[in-house]
Amino acid sequence: MSGAALAPAQCFFEDVEKGVALETPGITLTRAHVALFTGVTGDTALRDPDAVPELLPLCLSSGLGWRLPRRPLAVLAFMGFEWRIVGAVRVGDTIHSVSLTVAKRSMREGGVIIEERRIVNQRGETVQSVKLTLLVARRPVA
Amino acid sequence: MLSFGLVDAQPPVFFEELSVGQEFTSPGRTVTEADIVIFAGLSGDYNVLHTDAEHMKSSIFGERIAHGLLGLSIQQGLASRGEPAAAHGVLSALKWKFKGPIKIGDTVHVLSRIAGKRDGPDAGRGLVTVERRLVNQRGEVVQEGETEHVVERRKP
Numbered sequence: 001m002s003g004a005a006l007a008p009a010q011c012f013f014e015d016v017e018k019g020v021a022l023e024t025p026g027i028t029l030t031r032a033h034v035a036l037f038t039g040v041t042g043d044t045a046l047r048d049p050d051a052v053p054e055l056l057p058l059c060l061s062s063g064l065g066w067r068l069p070r071r072p073l074a075v076l077a078f079m080g081f082e083w084r085i086v087g088a089v090r091v092g093d094t095i096h097s098v099s100l101t102v103a104k105r106s107m108r109e110g111g112v113i114i115e116e117r118r119i120v121n122q123r124g125e126t127v128q129s130v131k132l133t134l135l136v137a138r139r140p141v142a
Numbered sequence: 143m144l145s146f147g148l149v150d151a152q153p154p155v156f157f158e159e160l161s162v163g164q165e166f167t168s169p170g171r172t173v174t175e176a177d178i179v180i181f182a183g184l185s186g187d188y189n190v191l192h193t194d195a196e197h198m199k200s201s202i203f204g205e206r207i208a209h210g211l212l213g214l215s216i217q218q219g220l221a222s223r224g225e226p227a228a229a230h231g232v233l234s235a236l237k238w239k240f241k242g243p244i245k246i247g248d249t250v251h252v253l254s255r256i257a258g259k260r261d262g263p264d265a266g267r268g269l270v271t272v273e274r275r276l277v278n279q280r281g282e283v284v285q286e287g288e289t290e291h292v293v294e295r296r297k298p
Contacts, residue, residue, distance in 0.1 A: 036184050040177060040212070042219030045227075054233040055218055059211045063186020075189060077240065078210040080287075084235035 010074035012139040013111035018101050024064035026096040026122070029056070034091060050091040057089050057119050057128050061097040074137040076110050087127040094122040110137045155226040156296040157268035160256055168224025168252040170279075171216060173208055175246045181212040208244040213285050217276045220252045221289075228270070228293045238287035242278075249279045257288060267292050 029052050037056045047053070066072055089095065096119075103114040113136050119128040182188050190197045191207055198206045218233070244250060258271040270293050276285040 033184065036180065037215070040181055040184065040219075041215045042171070043222045044219070045222050045231075053218075055211075055215055059181075059185045059187075059215060062209070062211055063188075066186055066188065072189070075191070080237075080239035082235075082237045085233070 009071045010137070011071040012074050013104070013106070013113070013136045014139050015071075016073070016101050016104060016111075016113055016136065018104055020101070022065075022068055022070075022099045024061075024096045024098075025067050026094045027060055027064060028094045029060075029089065029091055031091050033060070052089040052091060052093070054085060057095055058083060058130060060095065061117060061119050061128075061130070064097050065099065073134070075134050076137050077135040079112070079133040079135055081130055081132040083128065083130045085128055087121070087125055089121065089127050093127075095119050095127065107135070110135050112136075153227075155228050155293075157228075157259070157262075157270065157293045158296050160226075160228070160259065160270055160293065162256050162259060164256045166221075166224045166226070166254040168220040168254070170249045170251040171220055172247065172249045173213075173216065173244050175206075177212060177216070178206065178208050178246065181209055181215070185209065185211065187211075203243050203245070205245060208246075208248075210240045210285070213240070213244045213250070213276060214238060216250065217252050217274065217285060220250070220276075221254055221272075221274060224252055225254050225272070228291060231270075231291045231293050233289060234269070234292050235290040236287055238285065240285055242282055242284045244278070244284050248284075250276050250284065252276055262292055265295075266297075267294055269293070 034052060037053055097117050098120060099115050099117040101113055102116050105112040113134045115132045117130045117132060118126045121127050178192050182192055187209055192209050195206055253275045255273045256270060257273045260269050262268040270291045272289045274287060274289055275283045278284050
């Protein structure tokens with residue numbers, strides 16, 4: 001970073017509040033999403049054309065977080081996660097995610113955040129649940 | 143019926159035919175700038191880690207890196223070309239760790255090992271757990287974890 005003027009506005013470790021549910025806008029899953037995603041993965045499994053690949057809602061949920069009315073999280077590294085499917089997702093479904101920071105741990109280089117995220121369909125049913133571990137930057141000293 | 147890339151001429155494998163300890167190696171795939179651009183557009187994740195080459199010059203990585211979930215997605219496709227075609231082998235859960243960056247031009251492949259088998263959601267299906275490692279051209283494990291699949295049992 002060459003100067004403070006270039007620094008993008010971000011949500012730093014200090015700004016993250018524990019226990020506050022963040023609900024994103026929704027996104028409707030289309031055959032175009034499925035085709036693009038299958039092109040990226042190269043998954044050769046033949047599927048029902050309206051079945052959504054299992055990992056696609058998870059990938060889309062990372063972008064849904066960017067549409068929250070807050071500055072984007074200053075993620076330094078995505079460390080890992082546990083994920084499970086609770087229900088099927090089909091083309092035509094509209095999903096959004098609900099996230100909650102359940103733990104914050106300060107580290108020398110930044111801080112670790114544990115986030116629980118549910119991916120929810122248009123009927124309010126949880127279809128996937130994820131527990132993510134993220135390394136987030138501290139606010140730079142002015 | 144699912145069919146998997148290089149082995150798609152073979153009949154699907156049922157739960158009974160998979161055994162703990164079996165190992166598989168996938169083909170390799172070179173991760174390109176285009177993969178990262180498409181994944182950013184598809185997912186909507188435009189983090190500077192993946193999209194701002196100038197910003198990343200001064201980062202610990204020195205350049206843009208692939209989204210962790212892009213590496214996972216590429217891994218899923220590679221594994222489908224390396225592991226046997228499981229009858230209706232739906233991915234149902236995973237535990238995953240990101241160990242190191244994937245940079246533009248890196249070539250990755252997947253090493254898989256069947257780690258466990260147990261009863262599934264009903265009498266007709268079992269659960270298979272697979273340990274998978276995503277390895278780069280220098281032999282470094284960049285991602286690893288365990289995937290769980292629902293696999294059909296052979297009809298009696």
